[in-house]
Structures are given as C-alpha cells and as structure tokens.
Amino acid sequence: MQPQPLDLLHLGRERVIGSYLLETPEGPALFDCGPATCVPVLKGRLRERGLELHDVRHLLLSHIHLDHAGAAGVLVRDHPELQVHVSPVGAPHLIDPGRLEQSARRLYGDEFDTLWGELAPVPQENVRETSDRVLGLECFPSPGHASHHVCYVDGDRTLYAGDAAGVRIQPSRFVLPPTPPPEFDLEVWESTLDELERRDPARLALIHFGVAEDPGAHLAELRRRLRAWTALVGDGASEEEFEASATEELGEDAPPYEQAMPLWQSYAGLARYWEKRRTRA
The missing domain is CATH 3.60.15.10 (Ribonuclease Z/Hydroxyacylglutathione hydrolase-like)
Structure with missing residues (x-):
C-alpha cells in the first residue's frame, strides 16, 4: 500500500507538516509526529483510519527538530506505552529537552508557543536508540x-x-x-x-x-x-x-x-x- 501523509494542518494551513502511519511487525507506527500544537489534529487523523493514539505502538523519528518531533513527550504522557525511536545523538535531547527549548525560544522568540506549543520530556524508558534495523x-x-x-x-x-x-x-x-x-x-x-x-x-x-x-x-x-x-x-x-x-x-x-x-x-x-x-x- 502506498504511503499517504497525515496532514497535521499546522496553524490551520494544509500541506505544511505531515506524519506517516506505517504497519510494522509490532503493530502501527508513526513516522515523525509534528509539534504539540498539532496533537489534536494528529489524533483526529488516526481516528479517520480507525485508530486511537493508544493503538500506535511506536514512533519513529527522523530528527528532533520541533516540526518533526516536538509532540513526542506530550504523546508519551498521553500514551505511556509508546516507544520512541531516535538516533543516539538525538536521544538525550528527548529525555531532557531543556537546551533544545532554550535554543528554539531564542530563535523564535514570542512565536514559539504559537508555533510549537509544549515541549515535554520523553521518559528514558520510552526511548529506543536506532541501529541499522528498526521494526x-x-x-x-x-x-x-x-x-x-x-x-x-x-x-x-x-x-x-x-x-x-x-x-x-x-x-x-x-x-x-x-x-x-x-x-x-x-x-x-x-x-x-x-x-x-x-x-x-x-x-x-x-x-x-x-x-x-x-x-x-x-x-x-x-x-x-x-x-x-x-x-x-x-x-x-x-x-x-x-x-x-x-x-x-x-x-x-x-x-x-x-x-x-x-x-x-x-x-x-x-x-x-x-x-x-x-x-x-
């Protein structure tokens, strides 16, 4: 089946930030998740496909920039069994996103909260460092x-x-x-x-x-x-x-x-x- 993006409607605009739903041997997985501001839309897109967030077993991240991974901590807080796959270099910044948030707030200023929303930590036990094969x-x-x-x-x-x-x-x-x-x-x-x-x-x-x-x-x-x-x-x-x-x-x-x-x-x-x-x- 050909992949189709889940349009996360960032700031209400179509076709800016997406996510992908994958079938894996361990159940449904998401590739990237967008920022926390898009979580309600992401959950709605999953429901359109007959799924709730709690049905998704894994989140595969490309990198930790906020438009790709900003929602990870919020999603894990809502779904504590979600496993988050990220590169070994990126993993510490998911577990403790303080430096990442500080840097992003310097870059975006007053627009940070509107663009990205909350940047919550991912518990260490939910983080899986990537290797050459993932799911x-x-x-x-x-x-x-x-x-x-x-x-x-x-x-x-x-x-x-x-x-x-x-x-x-x-x-x-x-x-x-x-x-x-x-x-x-x-x-x-x-x-x-x-x-x-x-x-x-x-x-x-x-x-x-x-x-x-x-x-x-x-x-x-x-x-x-x-x-x-x-x-x-x-x-x-x-x-x-x-x-x-x-x-x-x-x-x-x-x-x-x-x-x-x-x-x-x-x-x-x-x-x-x-x-x-x-x-x-």
Whole structure:
C-alpha cells in the first residue's frame, strides 16, 4: 500500500507538516509526529483510519527538530506505552529537552508557543536508540540538515526522508533545501544524497509535504539548489538579497514553503556554514 501523509494542518494551513502511519511487525507506527500544537489534529487523523493514539505502538523519528518531533513527550504522557525511536545523538535531547527549548525560544522568540506549543520530556524508558534495523525497516544516518538525522526504508523501497530529501510541497515540483542553523553542512549533505541515491528508492515520503514518485529527479534538483544557494550566500548575498532571489524562484508557491521552512532561517544556516568554514581556514 502506498504511503499517504497525515496532514497535521499546522496553524490551520494544509500541506505544511505531515506524519506517516506505517504497519510494522509490532503493530502501527508513526513516522515523525509534528509539534504539540498539532496533537489534536494528529489524533483526529488516526481516528479517520480507525485508530486511537493508544493503538500506535511506536514512533519513529527522523530528527528532533520541533516540526518533526516536538509532540513526542506530550504523546508519551498521553500514551505511556509508546516507544520512541531516535538516533543516539538525538536521544538525550528527548529525555531532557531543556537546551533544545532554550535554543528554539531564542530563535523564535514570542512565536514559539504559537508555533510549537509544549515541549515535554520523553521518559528514558520510552526511548529506543536506532541501529541499522528498526521494526523491520532499514535505518541509516543522514546528516547534513542536522547531525543526528536518520532515514528509514521499508520493503517496498519507500524512503521515509524527514528533511534529508528537502522540502517539496506537492504538487509543486520545487525542491527547497532546508538549511537552518546551526548544523547545516553542504559537503556532509552531499554525502547523504549519495547514500539516498545508492539505495535507489521507489519514492520519497516527505514530511513537507507528500510522496515524491520521481526520486531521481527530485534528489538531483535538491543537490543543484543546495549548491546554488550555498554559493549565493558564500558570494556575499545579504539576507534581503537571498530572500528576494528565493522568493522569485518560488513564485506563487511561496506561502506554504515559507511556513515549512522560513527563508530567513535558511539564510541564517547558510551564513553560519560559511562563518564556520572561514574560521577553520
């Protein structure tokens, strides 16, 4: 059965943040869960499929950014038997999200609570560190967007990509590189794209948003734009110039992309990347 995203209607807008329901040998599982502000909608989407939250046995996380994993602690509090799978690097930040929340509040300011809601801890006994196999799926590191990012591949060659395959608000064909600070790294991400291509997926399940049935063309477009945007900022483009260029590229597709990955954040991550490179030089 082809995967279909559960639209979490972030801030009431369609096709910005999704989640995926998977069947595993140990019962239903979710891939990513969105932020706490989307929990009521997530529960409603499960009911549309004949399930309650308590029927879901496992939560597979790509990484711990709030648009992908922010609701994890709230879900476990409501469903204490839920097992949360996350990379070994990300696990401590689920158990104690204090530093993560502090960093995010600095970034988002007064908008934090409206965007993301509560960031609750996940009890240590509910956290399962990922290895190369998780519930029958292949799992592998996929850094570049974030150092702790992992992807999953099922037996039908669906690659559950998190942010490693970029942002593409279907049916748009525009593939946007999400490059937030502080961990974006072009060379590392290019190596991850090599890994994604080597696995020859049949499709890409994107959190932002939908299933891409043309993975080869999609990944090639992501690689091209990653290089172009990194070079633009490296050549001295200001934040205003970068945002103007990206907005012109996006055209009428801009609003949902801006909500899924604000361009000011992309610029900040690209600028931080170049700052670190120049410091090392």
